[in-house]
Amino acid sequence: MLALLELLQGGGTRRVADLADRLGVDERTVRRYAEHLVDLDIPVSSVRGRYGGYRLAPGYRMPPLMLTDDEAVAVAIGLVVGRRAGLVPESTASESALAKLLRVLPARLADRLGALLTTSSFTAPQRSAAPTDTGVLLTIAEAARDRLMVEIAYTDRRGQRSTRTIAPYGVVGHAGHWYVATADRTFRLDRITSASLLTATTEEAPGNDPARAVLESLATAPWTHTVSVRVHGTADDVQRRLPLGLALVTPLDADPVQVRVQLRAERLDWVPALLAGLDRPFVIEEPADLRQQVADLASRLATWADG
Structure with missing residues (x-):
């Protein structure tokens, strides 16, 4: 019956014999399907005569959602x-x-x-949805697809408001938030209160990998402390041991079995445990204060291990 409706949606009058052939049923079944559609208040009209058959009323559009069980x-x-x-x-x-x-x-x-x-239950905790404006999300996505500039009203993490013109090339969902990737930085979408499409067009961003751009931006956000550590291991192995988007892992050309791990932090008290969790030899490049905090953690762990 839905297949018949789709055929009639194509417009014009469709002969019963043609419909039966397309659907793989007899003409009597086609007429029964048509009656069912009429019972559902779908305006199917019968046309008599040599070239008669069925047609939909002009201007009618099929309901927007028809799903199979799996769908x-x-x-x-x-x-x-x-x-x-x-x-x-x-x-x-x-x-x-x-x-x-x-x-x-x-x-x-x-x-x-x-x-x-x-x-159903889930192992990961439920995240609270950020107050994202659906209209803003769709506008940004449209601009990214069509390579258009967008004027946005933005409030940064310090509460400062500004109007900016950006060239988005992707939207990225990460850790309960939507982010907008641009060529030089990223923006939290829930901090955008309005977005207006402009007629100016943009060029394709270098690399064109919005997800990676967002992760790198989060890892290098301007917090109080800049942490840089050389770690013995491959980039893939070290990256798997770190929370996604927390740090930037870069292979070292001079040593193929070492990488540099860089991140920004407002406090350093949690970083020693993060480094210990890597279970890899490392050298702290900066900040110097982190070395003592790592030593203190090692001393505490040794004491606790001895009981």
């Missing part, structure tokens, strides 16, 4: 996971969309999907 389950799971990750712009958007989806599903599938949603 419905995929959408529902996507809504739940997106909400838990903190990436759904409005806290009620996923709940209302999921409720609408469950209302229109066949009873059996809705019941089984409800069982999945009520019995």
Whole structure:
């Protein structure tokens, strides 16, 4: 029946014999499908005569959401996971969309999907969604796709407000926030209160890897302390031992089995434990204060290990 509706959506009058051939059914079944569509208040008209058949009323458009069982389950799971990750712009958007989806599903599938949603649990904690404006998110995404400049109203982490013109080339979801990647820096999307498309176009950004650009920007954010450590190990091995987006790991040309780990921190008290967790030999390049804090941690660990 849905396949018949899709065929009629193409416009014009479709002969019953042609429809039966396309659908792989007999003409009587086509007429029955057409009656079902009429019962659903879809304006299907029958046309009599030699070239008669069925057609849709002019201007009618098929409902925007028709899903198979697998598609419905995929959408529902996507809504739940997106909400838990903190990436759904409005806290009620996923709940209302999921409720609408469950209302229109066949009873059996809705019941089984409800069982999945009520019995599922996750190992990662749920993140609170940042107060991101959906209109801003879509505007930025459109500008990135079409290589357009955008004028934004932005509030930085110190609470200072400004109006800026940026050239976005991607939006990135990371750790419960959306970020906007530009050629020279990144912006937290929930700190953008308005965004307006401009007619000026931009060139493709070098490298064109928004996710990497955001991670590097977060790792080099201007906090109080700059930490630089040489670590014995490959870049992939060391990177796997660090939280994503926390540090910038760079291979050293002079030594293929050493990398430089750089990060910014407001306080240093948590950095010694991070370095200990690497379980790799390292040399602290800066700051000097970090060396004593690492030594203090090593002394405490030795004392605790001795009981």
